[in-house]
Amino acid sequence: MSQLKKLKKATSLSDLANILGYKPKSVSFIIYKIPEDKKYIEFEIVKKNGKTRKIKAPVDQLKYLQRRLADLLNSCFDEISSKAQKKSLSHGFRKNHSIFTNANNHKNRRYVFNVDLQDFFPSINFGRVRGFLIKNNNFCLNENVATVIAQIACHNNELPQGSPCSPIISNLVGHLLDVRMVNLAKKGKCTYSRYADDLTFSTNRKEFPSLLALKDDDSNWVASKKLKQEIEKVGFSINPEKTSMQYKNSRQLATGLIVNAKVNVKKEYYKNARSMCHNLFNTGEFYIDNENKAELSTVHQLEGILSFIYQIKRHHESSKEGNRKYNPTAFTNLYRKFLLYKHFYSLNKPLILCEGKTDVIYLKCALKQLSSKYGDFVEIIDGKINYKISFFNFSKNLRDIFSISTGTSGLDFLMESYTKYNPIFKAPRKALPVVIIVDHDDGLKEIKKKLKIKNSEPIKQFYHYISNMYVLIVPKDSTGAIEDLFDKDILSTSIDGKTFNRRKKIDANKEYGKIVFAEKVISANQKDIDFNRFSEVFDGLKAIINDCEDKIV
Numbered sequence: 005m006s007q008l009k010k011l012k013k014a015t016s017l018s019d020l021a022n023i024l025g026y027k028p029k030s031v032s033f034i035i036y037k038i039p040e041d042k043k044y045i046e047f048e049i050v051k052k053n054g055k056t057r058k059i060k061a062p063v064d065q066l067k068y069l070q071r072r073l074a075d076l077l078n079s080c081f082d083e084i085s086s087k088a089q090k091k092s093l094s095h096g097f098r099k100n101h102s103i104f105t106n107a108n109n110h111k112n113r114r115y116v117f118n119v120d121l122q123d124f125f126p127s128i129n130f131g132r133v134r135g136f137l138i139k140n141n142n143f144c145l146n147e148n149v150a151t152v153i154a155q156i157a158c159h160n161n162e163l164p165q166g167s168p169c170s171p172i173i174s175n176l177v178g179h180l181l182d183v184r185m186v187n188l189a190k191k192g193k194c195t196y197s198r199y200a201d202d203l204t205f206s207t208n209r210k211e212f213p214s215l216l217a218l219k220d221d222d223s224n225w226v227a228s229k230k231l232k233q234e235i236e237k238v239g240f241s242i243n244p245e246k247t248s249m250q251y252k253n254s255r256q257l258a259t260g261l262i263v264n265a266k267v268n269v270k271k272e273y274y275k276n277a278r279s280m281c282h283n284l285f286n287t288g289e290f291y292i293d294n295e296n297k298a299e300l301s302t303v304h305q306l307e308g309i310l311s312f313i314y315q316i317k318r319h320h321e322s323s324k325e326g327n328r329k330y331n332p333t334a335f336t337n338l339y340r341k342f343l344l345y346k347h348f349y350s351l352n353k354p355l356i357l358c359e360g361k362t363d364v365i366y367l368k369c370a371l372k373q374l375s376s377k378y379g380d381f382v383e384i385i386d387g388k389i390n391y392k393i394s395f396f397n398f399s400k401n402l403r404d405i406f407s408i409s410t411g412t413s414g415l416d417f418l419m420e421s422y423t424k425y426n427p428i429f430k431a432p433r434k435a436l437p438v439v440i441i442v443d444h445d446d447g448l449k450e451i452k453k454k455l456k457i458k459n460s461e462p463i464k465q466f467y468h469y470i471s472n473m474y475v476l477i478v479p480k481d482s483t484g485a486i487e488d489l490f491d492k493d494i495l496s497t498s499i500d501g502k503t504f505n506r507r508k509k510i511d512a513n514k515e516y517g518k519i520v521f522a523e524k525v526i527s528a529n530q531k532d533i534d535f536n537r538f539s540e541v542f543d544g545l546k547a548i549i550n551d552c553e554d555k556i557v
Contacts, residue, residue, distance in 0.1 A: 007079040008142075015146045020153070024072040034065050035155050044159055044166070060164035066156075067168060073156055074169040081172060084142045093182040095259075096200035097171035103259040104267055104316055106199040110206035111263040113195075116256040117205045117217050119227055119235075120246030124201035125170055126162040127240055128177050130154050133163070136177050174200070184234045192216050199259045206258075217249065225249035266320045269313050274335065277309050281342055288350065288431030303346055310339050311401065318404075329407035329417065339405055341425050347396065348422055348473065349429045351436040354549055357396040357418070358441050359411050362522040363486055364395045367441075369530040370538035378542050380549075393545075412447035415440050419454055419469060426471050435556035437548050438473045439466075441541065444484035451475060465544045472556055474548045479540045487521070489537040497525045 007023070014020050018028040044060040062070060082099070085092075092098070095106035110116050121127075137143050137150035145153075157163060163170040182198055189196035192213030194205045205216055220226050227235075227242050235242060250256040255264065262268045276292075283290040284306065292301040292309075317335055332340065348355065358364050371382040372389060383390050398410045406421065408414040419440070442448055444463060452459075455467045455475060466476045481488040487495060487506055495504055504525070505515040516524075526533065 006083055007076055008083050011076065011080060011149070012143065012145060014149045016148055017152050020149050024069070024076060026069065026072070031069065031152070031156075034069050035152070038063070038065065040159070044164060057165065059166040060159060061166045062164070062168075069156060070167050070169040073153065074172050077169065077172045077176065080143075081176060093186055093196065094175050094178060094198045096198070096202075097175055102315075103199055103261060104319060106197050106202075106204070107258040107261040107263050107267045108319075109195050109197045110204055110256075110258045111267055112265055113206040113256070113263070114208045114210070114252045115206060115212045116250045116258060116263060117194075117212065117225070118246070118248050118250070118258065119203040119205075119231070120243040121201040121203065121235070122241045122243040124240070125165050125174060128163045128174055129161045130158040132177055132239055133157055133173055136180075140176075171200075180238045181235065181240060184238060188216065188231065188234055202259055204258045206263075212249065217247075261316060267316060268320070269316050274313060277306070277313060278338060280306055280309075281338055284431065285341065285345055285428060286430045288433075303350070306342070307346065310342055314339055314401075314405065336405060340421060341428065343402060343405065344418075344422055344425050345429055345431075348438045349426065349471075350431065350433055351394075351438070351472075352434070353392060353394045354436050354545070355394050355396055355438045356441060356545075357415060357438065359415065359443065359447070360518065361398075361410070362518040363441065365522040365527055366486060366489075367395070367538070367541070369526055369533070370535040371542070373530060373533070373535045374539065374542065377539070378546075380546070381542065412442060412451065415442065416450045416454070419451070419473065422473055423470055426473075433472075433556070435553045436472065437552035439545060439548055440469075440473070440475045441478065441486075442475065443478050443486055444480040448477065448484075465540075466548050466551075468551065468555070472552055474552070476541065476544045476548060479537075486541075487518075489535075489541075490526070491534055494525065494533060497521075499524055 010023050011020075014023060017031060021028040021031040024031070042063065043066050044062055046058060046060050048056040048058055050056055061067075078099075092101060092105070095101040095103070134147075134150045134154040137145045137153060138147055143150075157167065157169050157173055159167075163173060178198065182196075185198070185203060186196045189205055192205075192207070192215045193209055194207040194213065194216060196203070196205050198204070207213070214228060216228055216231050217225050218228055225247065226244070227247055232242055252264065255262060257263065257270075260270075262270060280290040280292065280301070284303070289300055290306065292305060313335060317333070328336070356364075356367065358367070368391070371378060371391065372384070375382045375384050381391065381393050383392065398414065403409060403414070406414075406417060408417050422438075440451075442451055455469065457463070457467070463477055463480065466474055468474055478484065478486045478489070485506060497504065499516055499520065502514055502516045504517075504521050505511075506518055506521075508517075510517050
């Protein structure tokens, strides 16, 4: 039974609590026993225009309940939307929707008209939430259940900004607005979409329809009387200070993105990000707001800015890049520099890069068991494990930006990239190494070329590559893979009658692969496994750290 059907069948607080995974008395306590003035922590944040926005952050007990409610209502909304099979009108607070998908509706248009709603969340009150859930054809909830949901969601008779369930409820209630707006837009032969409180209408007509907007006595574009009426009929109102018309021969914006020919970020936003990167690479410091230098900005903040720009630009740049791996655009190039600076140059711990995530599992398990011997790398206090080295995460975003996969080929390209970009980094740093751990097998060929190792030469414990980057090669035994550091009886462990095969292609009926081996054999039985042969790897890591301290001054 779907979540929506369960919700429609519910008739009481107890039924709703069960759907949310709560005990009825817990829900009752949160709603009725916690004093209203104790349910939220209120504070203000400064907006870009200098004005403030009041945020109400729910206390933990209420926040967790609201998250469960948000998940439930999102599931219902997805079910309703999938049945409708219509083009999305709202793009805020939804999976696979964003300011990009919203703005993309309005690119390359003669006119783009933007309307902002006044006090969007606060204007959705208790009665509107309850009434919607009772009367809406998709819900038709029992009155008692609708009342409880409104009690969980609302505070002081409004949807609070800061509640996890306010976004989805605003989308549900806001759909009534969307229906009216899209019908009005069709009459004026315009395209309509909404992102939260931001409404956008666009058209290629020679004249923008007066049904939606017209010029006032001062030649300023304002919303038409009809548009205002339709918005007010569903309980919202227009913020006149944020109404704007943009023409094709000037910069056009929709939800803060340029939409003239293609969806893009503002040039000044990109230039500012580039300037921040320049300062970071050269001094290790930067400010997001150069006019207000009261507090240094963080690398995490800059990464958020660069990630945002990348998510917008990649939609129209990927198709023209050709070989994205070796011919990145200017921005992709900048983002790559930043990631190499963050992950490889500016370290707080020695960094380990492995060919795959199973290698990381082996090494972490080995360190747990050998913690008394390698206290420089790991400590266990009251059962809690603290690694004093970090393990590189080949995140999806990073693999996309570098156009690489995991494995030796990905490591090989990161080595090339670091060789290319490392010389531009001038900021102070600690003498900490980046250590690439690779198997002594066929995949080593390309890395051996970079290290200029001749085939006739014996393999050393480790090699210095450039700057603080090193390569540590797993001791060769049998296949030369890291799995050979385990005893043969461990490698021959049978699971459900299947045997371990470390190759990429396996017979699923008879064999299991590396992931299963790492999780169900090594991690699950680590207390009973002999990890002593991993000492060769960790001794090599010790030697690299000492060598790096001598080389990096």
